[in-house]
Amino acid sequence: MRIAAELNQEEFGRRINYSSSTVSAIETGARPLDRMFLRRADDILGTDGLLASLLKMADRDREPSWFRPWLEAERSASQLRYFNPTLVPGLLQTANYARAVLRFDPTRPEEEVERQVAARLERQEILGRDQPPLVVAVIDESALRRRDAIMAEQLAHLLRLAELPHLQLHVIPADAGMYVGLSGPLALARSAEGGWVGHLENQLAALVVDAEDGIATLLARWEGVRGVALPHALSIALVKEVQSQHGPR
Structure with a gap:
């Protein structure tokens, strides 16, 4: 979704107030997802809460x-x-x-x-x-x-x-x-x-x-x-x- 929005990791990170290294670590799975990151990503990407809701579904599946x-x-x-x-x-x-x-x-x-x-x-x-x-x-x-x-x-x-x-x-x-x-x-x-x-x-x-x-x-x-x-x-x-x-x- 970031690529489709034509944003590199540095620009995307700047818009959601995260460093480009953090964006990279999250995208490669080196760092776990967190709700604040996904809420900000949803806002910038215009995905209407999709990413945050997917994390909720994943958490429920782990119960x-x-x-x-x-x-x-x-x-x-x-x-x-x-x-x-x-x-x-x-x-x-x-x-x-x-x-x-x-x-x-x-x-x-x-x-x-x-x-x-x-x-x-x-x-x-x-x-x-x-x-x-x-x-x-x-x-x-x-x-x-x-x-x-x-x-x-x-x-x-x-x-x-x-x-x-x-x-x-x-x-x-x-x-x-x-x-x-x-x-x-x-x-x-x-x-x-x-x-x-x-x-x-x-x-x-x-x-x-x-x-x-x-x-x-x-x-x-x-x-x-x-x-x-x-x-x-x-x-x-x-x-x-x-x-x-x-x-x-």
Whole structure:
């Protein structure tokens, strides 16, 4: 496309604010593609977002096969429900928080960490759609009280998201005691046609659930965790209280 536009690497690089050596390295595969490069290339070449969208498709193809059905369900859902007793759900994470979570695996290369961070942030684009899904997230208070340098930023991000009219945030207070959700995180996606898909994670992989009996169990578990969580307004107040203990960002 650059050649068809009659641009050499130096002129093309000048127009997109990259060096000609960087353009050469990307075109020969010596340097990985990045979204900013492709967005600028689309602008200069008049390709209407084609290059950036191709990178998104490539990233999706690189996702584990067991995760792709959930990604499709999440992207097309009319309702989404997330619960996690230990972490902020992925759809609500900042880049720094996601990066820290992905680094739990010490064998994961840094380049792969950054690719997965970008993919996680891309999933969050559904929150800004013209017709976004209704998102209900339930988080255990303990996940918010982790004393970590990135938590002040993450808590501020949660409060901004909670202002969206299509996002409901609920916190399970520490004094709730034992409850059914402590056995592990879960997520549920409801399609426009009314069908449900569930998603469960463990230390090794994840499981997508669509069988009727499995969905019935997950919906019952969801009602259990939702039932012990605080209402939205009280949850926001609790998040603000926790945020104040972290000090300024």
